[in-house]
Amino acid sequence: MPITTTIKDRIAEIVFDVPPVNAFDSTTWNSIPAMVTEAGRNPEVNVVLIRAAETARGFCGGVDIKEMQAHPERITVLNRGNYLTFKAVRDCEVPVVVAVHKFVIGGGIGICGASDTIFAAEDAYFSLPEVDRGAMGGASHLSRMLPLHKVRAAFFTGGNIPAAEMHRLGAVEKVVPREALVEEARAFCTVIASKSRKALVIAKEALNGLEPRDVDHGYRFEQGFTLEMYMHEDSQKARDAFVETGKAATF
Template sequence: MLSLVSRSARSSSRGFGLCSQSVIRAMSSSAGPTPPYTTLAISRPAQDVTHVELHRPNKRNAMNKAFWSEMVDCFNEISNDPDCRVVVFSAAGKVFTAGIDLMDMAGDILQPQGDDTARISWNIRKTIAKFQDTFSVIERCPKPVVVAVHGACVGGGVDLITACDIRLCTQDAWFQVKEVDIGLAADVGTLQRLPKVIGSRSLVNELALTARKMYADEAKSSGLVSRVFADKEAMLTGALELAGEIAARSPVAVQGTKVNLVYSRDHSVAEGLEYMAAWNMSMLQTEDVMKSAQASMEKNNIKNVTFSKL
């Protein structure tokens, strides 16, 4: 997959704060999905940064059958790509996503296969587990994922963004846990991750039980997103700059930080500390520590330090 990224994109410098407007426009309006994908476009807008774009603009980026497996393949490859240190995830077209493509998915959801209740239920469970993995793979990916949301982010879109590490949005963005409006409880991540993203359990319950829209300002004040931008172009510029700051750091440190943040979220403080000690008993032996410390003491910009691939 990532070998398909153009050589010119690979050779982009780390000066992310100086990204040209042409790069941003290319990110926000790429020609189409990248083979072998039909729903995703993959590019390398800057060194060590991979851009994954949800690309079904004519369908409001609704999540069809292909999307669920392509996301898993894509992020599994990114996880093992030594040339990628950070991911920026965005969407083509006028909105981030309208959620599940009900017309395309109706057969899997409404007409499960099986000879009796037990077998039908077993197959439904397998289908749900497959869909859950589509977003869990983002969380398992050791590379930090910065998601940039514009316009509508509905249903499965909320499942997706809550699995990401850093969330940005535009002023016109809005979010909706839509599932109760179509007769089901959200089952691929929102009900598990959103309560750990937003500080107010009451607010989470309100959003999930009423399917009301949450707009950008409330998303920012509640902690769902960390930054709000005037428009999509400004947001993508900001996402690239943020990705550049992360990519400039030691990949040993960055990936270890993500892994331990995710682990600590789901475990006690004591368990998190024990896991951290076991992790760093080997990771502290990297030469990256000395390089980073030397740059700090010499007041040298970290972006001038060269770290080995991981």
């Protein structure tokens, strides 16, 4: 399976391995919420670790732009899969740790932003190229990690934020060499796994409730603009350019 779940020592690992770049189609996005929810509900699990396969080119390339180019009518299905995935991560009964390497793009930002703690390899970078892809979305979850003006600069330019900068701004817990990423993330999860599951479940609910705004509502609000953008001719032009050249369209 391209996405697998294994459980060992009270740690559930959900591993992405969808070649070539872990860019998920609408069906895949809609399959992830149940995996996260089931892992969190398992009484033998105290923490969930989400990562890409060590052989994967990067953590997550977001959505499958080729599917959206060929089937624009699936945008609402994709939107729902994204929303439910991020909500499942944030609502997971136990803490969710994410370990990322290389690219964290689009939906990868949503997974990280909905999680509780992020570990990053030194080669990792975070990006929301939505403006260049004829879409919207992701700022609600990036806002859970970064200050307002940094979020806007990243969103308007579609630029990359290196792991070191994410760490400096407090979004990433630790930056480690690529070859040590899984080991370091598992070691952190082992500390969490040693705690009382009941205490972790209560703590997660309390911490979510303390947040000053509802990130899920914010993302749903954003998705209304996503649909509006997809209906504009510039959106199709942007997707065509990316699929054909791998670059942003010129307007």
